[in-house]
Structures are given as structure tokens and as C-alpha cells.
Amino acid sequence: MNLHTCMLTENDCYKAGKPLSVRGLMLHSTGAPNTRLSRYVGPNDGLLGMNQYGNHWNQARPAGRQVCVHGFIGKLKDGTIATYQTLPWEMRGWHAGGAANSTHIGVEICEDDLTDAAYFRAVYQEAVELFAYLCKMFDLDPLQDIICHAEGYQQGIASNHGDVLYWFSKQGKTMDDFRRDVRDQMEHPKEDDTMKTYTHTDQMPDWAQDTFYRLIDAGIVKVDDKGEIAVQECSVQPMVYLDRLCGGQIEKLPEAIKVLQTSE
Numbered sequence: 001m002n003l004h005t006c007m008l009t010e011n012d013c014y015k016a017g018k019p020l021s022v023r024g025l026m027l028h029s030t031g032a033p034n035t036r037l038s039r040y041v042g043p044n045d046g047l048l049g050m051n052q053y054g055n056h057w058n059q060a061r062p063a064g065r066q067v068c069v070h071g072f073i074g075k076l077k078d079g080t081i082a083t084y085q086t087l088p089w090e091m092r093g094w095h096a097g098g099a100a101n102s103t104h105i106g107v108e109i110c111e112d113d114l115t116d117a118a119y120f121r122a123v124y125q126e127a128v129e130l131f132a133y134l135c136k137m138f139d140l141d142p143l144q145d146i147i148c149h150a151e152g153y154q155q156g157i158a159s160n161h162g163d164v165l166y167w168f169s170k171q172g173k174t175m176d177d178f179r180r181d182v183r184d185q186m187e188h189p190k191e192d193d194t195m196k197t198y199t200h201t202d203q204m205p206d207w208a209q210d211t212f213y214r215l216i217d218a219g220i221v222k223v224d225d226k227g228e229i230a231v232q233e234c235s236v237q238p239m240v241y242l243d244r245l246c247g248g249q250i251e252k253l254p255e256a257i258k259v260l261q262t263s264e
């Protein structure tokens with residue numbers, strides 16, 4: 001799971017700020033072919049990318065509608081899959097068009113044109129991990145307490161939408177598969193939560209490469225006999241941030257601190 005936070009504080013739903021006592025989780029998909037998180041989540045934090053149309057949901061009523069969800073799953077600017085939490089989990093959302101708003105957390109998966117199996121596998125796995133995390137957090141039973149929007153309609157607690165069944169069925173999955181995969185994830189977490197390590201700068205996101213070229217040139221990031229580095233994914237963003245703070249001269253920081261210390 002690649003979980004980030006960008007609360008939709010300008011949305012009327014967030015401003016209403018009603019409490020939610022979480023009794024279930026509802027899975028949605030967006031119903032429009034756009035895999036970019038920046039379509040719905042903003043402002044740009046550097047990872048999301050720009051929404052040039054200004055139509056993300058961090059506004060009072062997106063497209064004039066009273067809508068807001070607790071999270072989105074889709075692509076960052078660099079193409080990696082991520083989850084953005086967009087409402088506090090225990091704040092009432094506007095996602096179901098029915099009574100489920102008062103009981104369920106609602107999460108949207110950004111749809112593609114429903115045909116890309118690799119994209120589906122990636123966002124499905126991300127949703128499994130997120131829902132396992134939320135089931136643990138709120139002591140929910142994944143087999144009982146997870147539904148999709150279409151199932152909510154069948155139960156009379158959500159409006160008449162077909163998500164996510166029309167997409168899942170095209171990709172050979174059912175909601176029962178999803179519920180079982182969440183349960184399995186809770187019992188046997190997959191190894192891919194372990195930290196990723198970059199061995200070459202070209203594996204890093206574009207926005208980080210220049211910083212690390214200079215750190216390598218300056219000998220601060222070491223290169224081994226095989227010509228490889230070992231930089232943990234979690235350290236990349238703070239280093240780039242620090243580099244910007246230093247006016248793009250992070251490699252001079254150790255020298256600058258020595259100078260400061262001798263002048264004391």
C-alpha cells in the first residue's frame with residue numbers, strides 16, 4: 001500500500017464535518033476513464049501532478065454536485081499506483097447517495113477504459129491492502145462488512161449505480177473474491193510492504209534523479225563495486241525536499257556545516 005493524505009478541506013462535505021461511526025467499507029469506481037489521481041485530488045503536492053482544468057474535488061461542490069469520498073486509488077504523475085486519503089476516516093462522506101453514508105467509509109478506484117489487465121491488477125491489490133488496513137483499524141469483518149456501491153443499492157442503502165461490478169466482471173473478479181482477498185491479506189500480509197531500494201538513479205522518479213546525480217558525484221551517496229547505489233524509497237522525497245531547501249545545492253551541505261562549526 002502506498003498511502004498518502006490530501007484532505008479535501010474546501011469540499012462542503014469536509015466543511016460539514018459530521019462524525020461517522022464506521023460499520024463498513026464501500027468500494028466504488030469512478031465511472032469515467034481517467035486513471036490520474038490529479039483528476040480528483042488536489043492541489044498538486046509534487047507527486048499528484050497538475051490538474052490543468054481545476055476540476056478536482058477540493059472545492060465546495062465538484063461539478064455542482066454534493067460529493068466527497070474518503071479516498072481515491074489511481075496513478076501518480078509518474079505512473080505509480082497510490083492511495084490518497086481525502087477525508088478523515090471517521091467523518092461522514094457523501095459517496096453512496098443513501099443511508100450507507102452514515103455507516104460506511106467510501107473509496108473510489110479511478111477507472112481506465114476497463115480493459116487494461118495490468119492496471120486492474122495493480123489497483124485491485126492496492127484496494128485489498130487498503131481495505132485490510134481499514135478492517136483492522138475499525139475491527140471489521142472483511143467477509144461481512146465490505147460491499148461495493150452496486151451491492152449497497154441491492155441492500156437499499158445506496159443509489160442505483162453499477163460500480164464496481166461492471167468493471168470487476170470484465171476482469172474476472174467478483175466482490176466475494178475481493179472480500180476473501182482482504183481476509184487473506186489480513187491473515188498473511190504480502191511481502192511487498194517491505195521497503196523498496198533503488199540500485200540505479202534511473203529507477204527513481206524523474207523529479208528525484210538530479211538530486212541524486214549530484215549526491216553521487218559528491219560521494220555522499222556511495223556507489224559499490226557493481227556500480228550500484230542502495231537508496232531506500234522512503235528517503236528519496238525528504239532528500240529532494242532538503243535539496244530544494246538548500247537552493248539545489250544539497251551536496252554542499254556537509255561542507256557548509258563544517259564551516260559553521262569552525263566559526264563558532
Ligand SMILES: [Zn+2]
Pocket residue numbers: 027028029095149161163
Ligand atoms: Zn459509486
